[in-house]
Every structure is written in C-alpha cells, then in structure tokens.
Amino acid sequence: VQFSKKSARAHEVVVEDPARHSQQVGDERISKRIAENISIVSRSLSETIDGLAHLLPAQGPISIFIHHNTLHAFERRPFEEAVETAAVELDRQPFLPESRYRDKLASGRILAKDVQALVREQLGAAANAVIAGATSRIDLWCAVVLHGIPEAAGHELSWILDETPALARFRADLPAPARAALTPIGDVDDRAGEERRAVRRLWRACLDAVRRVGSHTGPSGRIDPVRHRDWLTATCGIDTDAWIHPPLIRFLAGYLDQGLARWPVPGTRLGIHGSFLEIYSGRLAAFCGDWARTLPRIVADDRATGRDAIGSVAHSLVELGVTDAEREDYLRGELLALRGWAGIVRQIEARPDRVPARDVVVTLRGYLGVRLLFERAALDHASREIGFAGPICDLREALRPQLPASPALTATERAWPLFHVAQLCGLDASAVEQWTDHDVASVEAELRSLDGLRRRRILHQAFERTVRHRFYDALIRHRARPVEATPAFQAVFCLDEREESFRRHLEEVDPSCETYSTAGFFNIAMYHQGVTDAHPRPLCPVAIRPDHFVAEIDTDGTVFARQSRRLHHAAGFLGYNVHVGSRLPLHGALLATFGWLSLVPLILRVVFPWVSSRLQRVRETTMAVPRTRLRLDRQDLAPPIGTHNGFTVDEMVAIVRRVLEDLGIRDRLSPLVLVVGHGSISLNNPHESAHDCGACGGGRGGPNARAFAQMANDSRVRGRLASEGLVIDARTWFVGAQRNTCNNDVTFFDEDVVPADHRSLLARAKTAIDVTRRREAHERCRRFDAVPRWYPPPATLAHVEARAFDLAQPRPEYGHATNAFCVVGRRARTRGLFLDRRAFLVSYDPTRDPDGTVLARMMAAVVPVVAGINLEYYFSYVDPVGYGCGTKLPHNVTSLLGVMDGSQSDLRTGLPWQMVEIHEPTRLAIVVEAPPDRVLHAVQTHAAIERLVRNRWMWLACLDPESDRLWELRATGFVPHAAEHALPTVAGDSSAWYEGKHGFIPPASIAGAAATT
C-alpha cells in the first residue's frame, strides 16, 4: 500500500513540473514534424545504424566462439593506420606499451639492427639531413626509438625533477658514444659532483633554449564531446551511463537470455523495444533509480503514439536536440557506450541460426530505441540536479561555457624531451647553448613526428621483422626431407598450429608414417546434432551458412545399450533438476539438507583433480558407449535447420574429391588413412569453445572427420570417383578420429566397421599415437609454470589430463597462443623442422597444380580462418582489457551468450588474459610454396584476402618449389629475401632441442634418431 502511495506522489510531482508543460507543447510540434518525413528519416536512419554496426565487436554467442579480426571494420585501411585510427575512435591501444618493446630489445627478441633498417627505410632520402647543426636525422631517430623519452608532465614531472636522480646523473642507458661525449674528463675525485654539474647545466641550457624560442602554438586539439553524457561528465562530473546501464543491462540480458532464467521476459515477440514498452510503462518503473522519475511518462508516450523502434529512435534524437549532421557521431557514441551488448544484439540479428531461442525478435534499432528512452529520463534528472530548467535539447549549449580548456605546455614540459635528446645524441650544455631558434624548432618538429605512438609503431614493426625473418631463414635453410615411397599409414590433421607439434612427434615416433593437414572441417559444411546434444550447431567456417543437416543416430539395439542410454538421460535429467531445483525454495531446502554430500565431489575435483580425471577414465573405459552412426545419406525428412537432411552421393563425391586434391594425396594413398579433427574439452571455462576448431566455426571437428571417413569409404562414392578418374585403392580404409587438444585424448570413430585385415595396422597407428600423446604433452607442459621441469612425459600427460578436469584451472590449455606463422606447401619442406607450435601448416603440392586453381580455392578457405585467429590474439594481447575481456577471475556467464565482469558490466568480448598471456603479438607471416605469379593470382581472386594482403594485415611470402629462394611481398611487389639467421641442426628428437628451455625457442632442424646413426 505504501508503495503505490509513494509512486502516486512521485507522479504528481511530475505533473506539477513546469518543464513538462513546455515539453508537451514541444511533443506535439515534434510529432507533426516527424510525421511529415517519417519514411525518409527512418530509412536513412536505419542505414546509419547499419553502417555503425560494423564498429561493434563481432563476437557471437560464446559457446560458438569464432576467432575473427577484432578490427574487421577497419580492414580497408593499411594495418598501422587502421590500428591507430581505431585506437582513437574506440579508445583502445594500437600496440604494446613502449616499455614492453624496450624489454624485448633488452632480451634480444627485437634486434637493434632491425630497428635501424626500418628507420632508414622510412626516412628514405631525408635520413642524412643534419638536425640542429649537430646530428643526422637518422642518428637522432635511432637514438630516440631505441632508448625512448620518458613521458612526464605537470606534477609528475616536477616530482621526477625533485625526487629522482634525473638532474644528478645522465641517463643510465646512454649509448657508449654519447656517454663518452658527455662525461667530462676532469677531477677523478669528484666524478659524481662533476657529472651532477654537467647535467644541471645541460638542463638549464634546455630550459633557456625553449624560453628563448617562446611558446609553441600548435593546433588546439580540443574536440567537443557529442553525447550529453560526455558533456555532463566533463563539466559536472555526472555520469548518466552509470545510472542507466544497470537497469538497461538487466533488461537486455533478460531479453536475450537463452535459458538461464526461469521466467523469460514478457512480450519477447514484440521485439526489444516493444517488450520494453510493455513492461516499463507502468508507474513502478519510476523506482528503477533516483533518476528514473520521468521514465514511465517517456515510455508511456512511446506506447500511446504507437512508435516502432526506428520511430522511437528518431523521436528521441529530436528530443535530445541531435542535428542530422551530428547524428552519426551521436549514435556511434551511444552504441560504443555498451559495445559488447550492442554487438551481441547485432550478431543475433544477423545470424539468428546461431542461438537456440527462436521466438525473440532481436534488432539493433530496438536496442537503441530502449537505450535512448533511458537516456532521456536520466538527462531529465541530471538537468534538474544541475539546476537547468530548459528542455534537454538545449542542455549541451548551456554547458558549453563550463567546458574546461586544455592547458598549454609549460617551459619545463617542453625542455624535458630536449634534455633527453641532447643526452641521447651526446650533446653537452655548450652545444645546446649554441642552438638558434631555428635549431630548437627543428628538434621540436622532429620530436613531434617521433612521438610515443610513432616510436611504438617502429618498435613493433622491428619486432615483427626480427621474428619473421628468423622464420623465413629457417624455411630457406631447412633441407627438404625425401618423401617416403610407401608410407605405412597416413594421418590428415587440421591445419591448426597445435597440431604442428603432434605431427612432428608422430613422425618422430613412427618415421614411416606421413602426415597431412587441411582446414579441419574437411570440406563438409553441416549442422550437426549429436545424440546427446539438445540443439544442432554449425560445423564449418563462419563465412559459410550450411545447407545440410546431419544427425548422429543410435544404432545399438541391445538391452545393455538401451539401459546405459537411459542411465545417461537420467543423469542429465537429475543434473538439470539440481540446477533448477536448487534455486527453488523447497527443492533447495531438501537438496541443502543433504548438501554436505557435495563435500565429496568438491574435495575430489578441487583438491585432487587428477584422481577425478582417472575416475572418469575408468568410467569411460568400463561403461560400454552405445554405438552410433552419422546419418549422412539424404533423407526425405525435413531438417530442423538448414535446407537438406543429409548429402546426396554427388555431393559426397565432390567433397571427397576436393579434399584429396587439396592435400595432393590422391595417388599416394596408403592402406590406412586417419582423418583427425580436433576439439577441446575443459571444465569451468566459459571460453571452452575458443579452444575448439576454428575451421569448424568454434565447434569440435570430430563429426566432420568421421563424416569424411564415412564418405570416402562409401563404395558408391568410390565407384563414382573411379569413373571420374580418381581411383581409391580397394585396400585403402579411412578412419575418423578426434583429438582433444586439452588432455591429448584421441577418440576413434566407427572402429567396428574397420575391415579385419586393417585391424593390425590400425593397432600399430594407435600405439604410435599413444606415445605421441605423451611426448606432445611433455613439449606443451614446457610453457606451464605449474609443471616442474623434471616431469617425464607420462607425468606430463597425467598433468594435462588433470588440467582438463580441474574446476580451479583457468588455463586448461594455451590454445592458439604464440601463433605467428603459416606454411602452405609440401610437408617435405617442413618435416623435421621444429616450429615451436607456432605455425599453421597447410598441405599443398605445387607440382600438381600448374594453373593454380587448387591454391586459389584453398587460400580462400584457409586464409580468413588463420588471419582471424592471429589477429584476434594480436588485439587481445596488445589491449587485454579493451580488445580482450581482461582476466577470467571475475567473469560471470550471462544469458548463456557471453561473460560479464562481476554482476553488471558490458558484455566482455575478445580473449581473456589467461588465454593470451604467453602470446607474442605479431601479424601472421604466410609462406606459400609456389611461384610468385601463381600466389599473386590466388590472392587476387578473392577480394577479402587481397585486401588483407594489400593492407598488410598479414605478411605474404613465397618459397620457390624448386630451390631455396624466398620472396616477400612488399609495396613494390615480390622482393627476394636474403637469409641472415643460422638454423641449428639437432641430433635426436624434438625433446633434445626444447628440453630445459624457457620461453620462445628459435626454429631448428631435428635430425631424428635415424639420421644420426
């Protein structure tokens, strides 16, 4: 009772508010105006919104995690320009902090000669010009880039001057010639005092120099904010976003929810805006916060006039006083204020097939409509708080006089960089005292063009250059291994860089086997629904929207299988009931009474994860798994999603033919071919899917591998292929498998249909894979801090198995971290080359593709996937909080769509720090083993790839199939690359090279046990 009285009183206050009357008059005027040109306005408004949507994070639902270029919207510009523009527009970091590059310089990850080469390249003819009569431009640039100038201003600077030895000693990191020039040879007894006097004199000389020249008047950089909120924050310290975001997030998360809450938002069919009007038009909505007094009136007005979402946005913009000219900027600001949520709205709008909830109508304009309604209510309140009586469309003008001006640089702040330049170039006080006005101006001009951003850019480029050239040189120097005439068995993997080590170890374990790799969806684009899945999910690269649906079906009719399935269902049902029931009062009380029982799983899983992973293994091996099959053949049944249920024989033939051609394996097939997809299974990891197969759109590639094997074994398919000239020997059998990259488990599919005469060969391959699992785990554990170095391979395998089962483990595996390279070519060129799990490997035989069609279609499938992975890691690493989603520790799964920090934040997109922490942010360097013109042609046939290459979002080089020559693509075309780094040759297996080493390891030729004897 008290509640309703209160809200009634609040309402009365609103009615008496004089501002409301003027607004009512305004409303009528405005609605008339809108009615006149509503169609034109809304059409162009929709276009504006659609255009701006590209700036939003393009991450879909987190359980289908697809790696993509975080700055996809900027791909039309050259990389450096794009990251720097985005840094300003999106308020993010373009490169690492300068200090990080300096650490890399110190540790040798960046070579000084690469920095010098780059500076020379960028300065061109102007490199040798003399600056301030004392030093050449290139020397000045190199000194400043290599040593840096500490940024300091205001109180920080005066603290540095007062409290640190900055004015007592020269910089500790001076290059030797500069130190020699600066340090006076005088009284040996008082060297410190001598140095202090020299430094002070230099500092005073710099101060005098800038005072002489007078203040520098640069272009005033002040840009007025656009959003009312930014004006209010800048002038009065009021942040309206902090008021409206919590309820907005609550409502939106509820609306988009895919099944976490028990009660869905009422009126989902009406769209975001429509549903919002239904719920928030009541008087109670005024209690959303102190600021929400006018919210019910604003919402009710929209509802009464029957505005749709776009009409509401248009109306709100007029109310807010946003002119047509600034509309785009304004809406950009609004969208970016909660970019994660806006982004997921956009993603669901564009691809509703990727979420299970089908009855929601999700549009970006609906979200914007709701957002602006909240915003208007908050601005009404903010106006009242600061005593502004007019309509909110005039608020910004009223605040203009209070906008603070940016202060001009003081003499100290200007002298500070000069002081450092003088030290770095070895100029003492007497030289600086001689400087003319022109000299000072020219040094200041150099420093303006060599600001912190530019220094970071050059250092970053040098970093990439160092890393990249080491990789090129390894490929040039590595001697190609002869091809095995009759391999015992072959294994086809995904091109994923995590398979690089697995393949290398497999070849070391069983030298008579041959490995291949291709995009891990094996050219089968499908929606797949496993027997235990609730919903089908797409398994193919994100660019493809599959037409085909494939279900996994039970074929096992035995009583035992039926029972075990029933048990499985019962367990799932029980789990779900605990999940739901624990939230209900009485069920929860009942569960809680027996709650102390949960101490057992708690202690087992948290304190002894290794034991629980063993128990799981025992359960898996003792309980018979019901036999299933993929239903691949075309069915008459309508599919739940997609257009076809299953594939026709013709489609299967095309799929098998293309993969065999891509691999260059068609006439070399051995009796047993393993087709190995991959996925990753871990607990307590919302980003689990980000570790899955990128080529399967963040799904597990096992079903694709299984489907491919089933197709290639199909006698109808083989018959048709033979008639087309591609003969698969009757002795050849394909077996599908899936590798779990987290715990290194390899699961084989449909083993029961393997012909009897292949069983022994399969057993041999499985034994080899078993050893490989251990060795690969051993190599991988090198990067985990928590693993003692002395662990033997079996212990490391147990360790990675426990990691996958550990509730407390935020790093079940490191995923794609450290990826940097890609080789498209024959395995012979990389077999035995240690690439430290950093290279995507794609099998391609240049000798069988004279016209380049295979290369072109392969690049089209592969490049977007690998570039997406590489660039996502780049951005999540250089700005872990902005582009990445920060640390995992406070993450909170929301709406089953993504994670928030804590209870109410923006939806956090990108990768968590725990996934990327060991990464090196470099653009991908792709080397294609093919003649330059063929590579160029392959690139140019695909506009998106051409754009990525032209704008240097990745580096492209080609390796001559017949020789050791390598060309890198530059602005002027392919330029020959001269090798400079040596490639060590290591006897023994991979462990001989990596064992005992920390951090990154340069490439090496692994000679192998056989070669050493």
Next chain:
Amino acid sequence: MTAPLAWLVLVGAASPAALLAILGAASLLGRPLPERWTSTLAATAMLVSCVMLSLALVGFGMSATGIRLLSYGAWSDSYAGGVTIEFLVDRFSLAFAALSAAILGVVAAFSNRYLHREPGYNRYFVLLAMFATGMLGIALAGNVEVLFVGWEMVGLSSALLVAFFHERPAPASNALRVLSVYRISDAAMLSAAVLLRHIAGTDSLALLFSGIRTLSTVGLTQTDATIIALLMIVAVAGKSALLPFSGWLPRAMEGPTPSSAVYYGSLSIHAGCFLLLRSGPLLEHSLAARAAAGGLGALTAIFAAATTRVQSDVKSSLAYAALTQVGLIIVEIAAGWYTVAFVHMAGHACFRLLQFLSAPNVLHDLHGIDTIGRRAAPSKTVFLIAVERGFLDSLLDRLFVTPFARMANALTALDRRLCGAVIPAATTVPVHEGADRDE
C-alpha cells in the same frame, strides 16, 4: 578434560591467525612470499585448523554436553573486568568452526590454481586468511569483544575482496556499498552489546546463549530482551542480506569467483544465521523479536525466490537462490528448530559452494539440455519487481542515502562558512622547475 580441549580449540583458531600474521607481515615488509610458499602455508594452516577443530568436536561431543567457556587470559585489563579472550564451545560452535575450516581449506586449494600468476595473488591470500580468522572468531566467540573482532574481520575482508579489481570503477563503488551496509549491521551489533553489558553487567555470550532462566536471573526484562534481539536482527539482516538490505548481494559478485563463492554462497552469508541461532534463547525471551525474525526470513525467502527466477546471469541467480535458503533458515531459527536450522545451514554452505565454484561451467553443464521451453512470469508487474530486485537499492537511496548525503553536504558547507575565515583552504602545490633548486 578441559586442558586438551582448550589446546585443540586454541591451535584450531590460532593457525589461520598465524597465517594472517605471516602473510600480512611479509606484505607489510614489501616482500610478499612466492606463490608456492603462500599456498603451502595456507593449506597447512587450514588443514591443521580443520583437524584440530574436528578432533575437538569429536572429543567434546563424546565426553560432555552443554556449553563450556574456555578462557585464554586477558586481552586488556584497562578497566574492571577487562577484556578477555574467551571461546564458547558447544556442538554447534565446534561443528560450524570445523566446517568453516574445511571449506576454507578447499577454497584455498582452489584459489591457489585459480589465481596463479594474478598480480593480486598475495593480497587475495592475506584477505582470505583474515576471513578465516574472523570466521572462526565468530564461530567460537565467548564474549562480545571476540565476536566483534571476528565480525569486523569478515566484513572488512569481504569488502576488500569485492574491490579486488580496484582498477575498474564498478568493483570499488560496489565494495563501498557493501561496506556501508555492513557498517549499519556493525553499529546495530555494537549497540546490542553495549546495551547487554549495561543491563546485565557482563559481556559474556555464555549468558546470552545459555537459556531463558539465566537471562531472567540477571534482570533482563522482556522489553530489554526485545530491544537487544531486534538490534541483533538488524545486525543479522545486514550481514546475511535479508530485506531490506538484499541489494548489496548481487553487487558483491565483483571479486574473483572463489571469493564470491566462499563469502556469499557459503560462509559469510550464513554468519548472520549462525549468530541468530546462537542467540536463540534471547529470541525465546521475546515473542515480538521472534515474530519479527520469522517474518523477515519468510519475506526474504519469498522475495529472493521470485528474484532468482529472472536473473539471467549465473552468479546473481545463485546469490538470490542462496538468499532464499537463508530466509528459510531464519524462519527455522525463529520457530526454534535449532538442529534443523543448523543441518540446513551446514548442508547449504557446502552445496552452494560447489555450485558457485562451478558457476563458470554452466555452459558446459547445460550443453545437452534444452532450456528454452520455460514458464512465464505471473505478471508484468511481478516480473518488473523481480528484475529490478525489488527496487531495494533505489528505495534505500531515496530514504536514507540521499537525505544523509544532503545532510553531510549541508554540514560541510556550514563548516566551511563558519571556519573558512579562520582556516585557509588547501591550495594546490605549484609546479616548479628542478633547476630553480640549485645545489
């Protein structure tokens, strides 16, 4: 028999305190211990604590019944009677203490791997040690002083862990909110303690916890009992997020997952319940207070049950689900079913901890389950109230925070006007150039 029991309890309660002393001293000296040492120390301390308290529970449960007061000498004797370190042990307190130690041991093991390589690793463990010390203090406290110190340690570490990621604004402001509600609860508890001491002339909780008959002998009238009990209920409501303070609970989810789990899923949220459970005899003395507690618990349970149904993020959903049970536990205590309440509380603490710790696993858990066919909310109004969490935050803001802030601002303005003439306002330090200050 007393001596071994006293030793067991002392070692049990002191080992987390020793952990706090070691980790805290190392941090204060600017030399935080390496991760491996910290985790080993934490595990050892919690294991020792858990074993000792379990032994005490087994030994005490077998040998005797009733309440026993263990005194460990004076803390301070600055006034007559002094402040003594006293533990009050009975089955409830020992069981709760042993359970707390076990849970904290599991959480320490969890956190060690979860926070591996995190910059705040050391700070986190210092706070966890403080929490463990405080929690055992609450469980075992024999007098108001020990209880209050424990209560404060829990509150302070809780707020600091909410603000664990203090580089972002949201955790810091939410932590402030949590802390301010805790202060209300602390003030209520302190008032109750002072009142009790004033009336009954003692600060021993033995009196409070021992039964009606003893209470009557010291001259506690029914009115006194009601007032003290109501103050206790306010203290409990703040700590256990009962109405109308429930708004801080979802805000407290800003810290790392294990801290949210152990505080708001498991131990801290039940600290209030435990206190109320122990003051049962006091409640029995006053029907009004009993009714108030029961009503508050029931209302909280209903409110939280509705609210948890609309939460679309897993941690808030679990927080309100936990609150539902806390409400029910309060009802059980008000009804006088102490053993039921205790079993409910202990079970719930374990069960909810597991759920909270595996909260990030929800996508994995629900993978094979179709969650789309759901029930509809009873009405749009109920939905709005639930999704806005009962408007509790804005209600508290309107009724208390805003008027209070206004008053403070007015006082500041008055202060400035009155004293401005006498004391000059602080000026900003001028920026000066290093060269001006010569050798």
